[in-house]
Amino acid sequence: MKIPDEFQHLTPYNMNSYTDSFVSGKQQKYIELQYYRDENSLKFYARVLFHVETQGAPGIVHGGAIASVLDETMGAVSFLNKMPAVTASLTVNYHRPLPVEKTVYIITQVEKTEGRKIYIIGKMVDKNQRLFADSKGIFVKVPNERIGL
Numbered sequence: 001m002k003i004p005d006e007f008q009h010l011t012p013y014n015m016n017s018y019t020d021s022f023v024s025g026k027q028q029k030y031i032e033l034q035y036y037r038d039e040n041s042l043k044f045y046a047r048v049l050f051h052v053e054t055q056g057a058p059g060i061v062h063g064g065a066i067a068s069v070l071d072e073t074m075g076a077v078s079f080l081n082k083m084p085a086v087t088a089s090l091t092v093n094y095h096r097p098l099p100v101e102k103t104v105y106i107i108t109q110v111e112k113t114e115g116r117k118i119y120i121i122g123k124m125v126d127k128n129q130r131l132f133a134d135s136k137g138i139f140v141k142v143p144n145e146r147i148g149l
């Protein structure tokens with residue numbers, strides 16, 4: 001199935017359930033973000049629109065903004081799979097410049113786990129399946145109380 005069709009079958013995540021995040025919280029006005037869950041898979045999804053305030057070079061979304069959203073969407077997939085974890089390492093490949101004010105879609109998934117390590121991958125594409133960035137990271141499971149749960 002292709003994005004964004006795939007999103008039509010997903011459950012929108014209640015964005016008011018946690019509103020303190022720098023990336024998705026209520027204080028953040030420059031990135032429009034909606035998360036989605038798929039009850040039947042280990043994937044997590046986001047629809048994202050970066051406003052002009054997130055630009056680095058004129059008209060182009062700052063790579064750090066892209067990395068932040070990928071990081072959180074990757075972290076969220078581990079939480080939702082009941083593996084609270086923190087980012088230990090994150091690699092982002094930027095395949096083409098992302099214009100501001102353009103809607104893109106993120107899919108993240110757990111690739112494998114090894115002890116406390118969770119290997120997570122992500123990708124960001126537009127509605128035509130053009131790849132803007134992809135990512136991989138190692139997240140390390142930590143006790144709930146370490147992250148305020």
Ligand SMILES: CCCCCCCCCCCCCCCC(=O)SCCNC(=O)CCNC(=O)[C@H](O)C(C)(C)COP(=O)(O)OP(=O)(O)OC[C@H]1O[C@@H](n2cnc3c(N)ncnc32)[C@H](O)[C@@H]1OP(=O)(O)O
Pocket residue numbers: 018021024035071072073074075076079080085086087088089115116117138140142
């Ligand atoms: C719920 C949905 C809501 C949706 C809506 C709201 C979302 C709401 C937010 C939710 C999602 C958060 C999304 C953002 C996620 C962050 O941004 S987390 C913040 C940034 N990251 C951090 O602060 C982590 C800082 N680092 C640390 O705390 C510690 O170094 C670590 C990573 C816990 C590891 O320390 P440790 O516990 O002492 O463990 P250690 O024995 O050193 O390592 C364990 C294993 O990991 C490996 N490892 C450690 N570091 C590395 C590394 N850098 N590279 C590779 N391997 C490593 C070790 O080699 C070891 O491997 P094994 O020997 O077991 O094979």
